[in-house]
Amino acid sequence: MAGRRTSTLAAMDALAALLTGPRARGAFLLRSVFDPPWAIRIEDRAPLTVLTTVRGDGWIVPDGAPPVPLRVGDLAIVRGPEPYTVADRPETAPQVVIHPGQVSTTVDGERMCEALDQGVRTWGTAGDAATVLLSGTYQLHGEVSGRLLRALPPVLRLAAEEWSSPLVALLEAEIGRDEPGQEVVLDRLLDLLLISALRSWFARDAGHAPAWYRAHADAVVGRALGLLHTDPARAWTVHELAAETGVSRAALARRFTDLVGEPPMAYLTNWRLAQAADLLAEPDATLTAVARRVGYGSGFALSAAFKRVRGVSPQQFRELAGAAAG
Incomplete structure (x- = not known):
């Protein structure tokens, strides 16, 4: 009963995390x-x-x-x-x-x-x-x-x-x-x-329900998702995440990928960049400040990751988002 309650609370936390930015x-x-x-x-x-x-x-x-x-x-x-x-x-x-x-x-x-x-x-x-x-x-x-x-x-x-x-x-x-x-x-x-x-x-x-939501019902993957959502800026590795969830690195990677649809570090990258995109909508947010909040050491590192995954630079994204909002 306690395990079911914990996984349910983790799922709610993930849902709340998605609404925290916007x-x-x-x-x-x-x-x-x-x-x-x-x-x-x-x-x-x-x-x-x-x-x-x-x-x-x-x-x-x-x-x-x-x-x-x-x-x-x-x-x-x-x-x-x-x-x-x-x-x-x-x-x-x-x-x-x-x-x-x-x-x-x-x-x-x-x-x-x-x-x-x-x-x-x-x-x-x-x-x-x-x-x-x-x-x-x-x-x-x-x-x-x-x-x-x-x-x-x-x-x-x-x-x-x-x-x-x-x-x-x-x-x-x-x-x-x-x-x-x-x-x-x-x-x-x-x-x-x-x-x-x-x-x-x-x-x-x-x-x-989306895979990321259903995955929170799993005691191991739900715990991992909760950690990534709670502290995305931490310098996570699969080894550290596995240690926090009490399983081996290989077991976590396999289980996470099967339930969520992508490996833990790929999920973390996409989550960080999604948060960065939302923060970039704030007119006073600097690239350096956004980078630090989502786990990148510099604005340059965030810009490189953003362009590699999304195909545009943060500045281009900000301009496009502004035009769309207008």
Whole structure:
């Protein structure tokens, strides 16, 4: 029982580690209120959006894929940047389009933000509308989150009968508040809600969980992954990692590669570079400072590894990421 609990905690730590870099920072949270018929076309190109209905039912209609129901108490995680529609019924034509920067217009391009304003973080046709939809949008692209995003389907739905969380009610209560520090409170609530939902989904659909997540159920590899995630800057070797996990170097290398899909040092390199890519998105971060944080002795060493694995220099990556964000 204790071993199972330890491996489960390790898996949660890995999931939290993936969200540490690109966690919500000024996420866009909104309470949408509409009476049927209603349909909102989402073209904001956001990497990740969390949706849940607290009153009324709806549908998520991805382009070129079957509609996904969204009933009261359901929660959906939508992976961008592909556009999709949220509506009361799949066949309802969109009346509103959400663009990058959360700018809303009619389908003809007329701005609607002010016309639909219903108060603090509330938007729609009437405060007592039949449908109340809560949404939280991660607007930043980070390479650490890229590993997580690649593990998700375009639309992940958790039905109310198989998942529940007190965080939804708390988010609903907090989303309309306008108090000092409220943005930070909402960011952290969104993070907690996302992690809770992903835990439930990975546990329910273990076959669809990524290899790095499933590997944490193994006592040896889970321990090794936890060490690499906790201290990536340490000058790890397979020998040292094996000593920490209580097995031989050959046994660890074989077991790690079989479960994770790549050798321990290759995984560590990719993890370090993913963290470096996310840190490079910070405008004030220097290459030397980033290098030290992720385990490289100098900016030159990080630059060489980055270019060898990713095909571009850190500076080129930063310029490309800035252009994409823009």
